Amino acid sequence: MNNDTLKGDWKQVKGSAxxxxxxxxxDDLTHIEGSWDKLVGKVQERYGHAKDVVEREVNEWRAKHDV
Known part of the structure; x- marks a missing residue:
């Protein structure tokens, strides 16, 4: 999975996010614009979880949605 794939599919998967x-x-979802780093940062900011936990969660979400 690369960041270009996430950006290309972002409009389709942001509802799932x-x-x-x-x-x-x-506004968060608009700002993220499909950027993996921005998504990790915003989830970490909103939920207060450790970065490694959020990265794993985002990667699992991406795998589930094939993006």
Whole structure:
């Protein structure tokens, strides 16, 4: 998986990201623009989890949605 794939599919999967991480706002999702790093950062910011935990969670989410 590369970041270009996530960016290309972002419009299609951002609803799923909103379901996965309900504390992300629509503005957060717009700002993320499909960037893996930005998604990890925003999830970490909103939920207060350690970076390695969030990275694993985001990678699992990406694998589940094939992005």
């Amino acid at each position: 909103k379901q996965q991480w309900a504390e992300l706002t629509d």
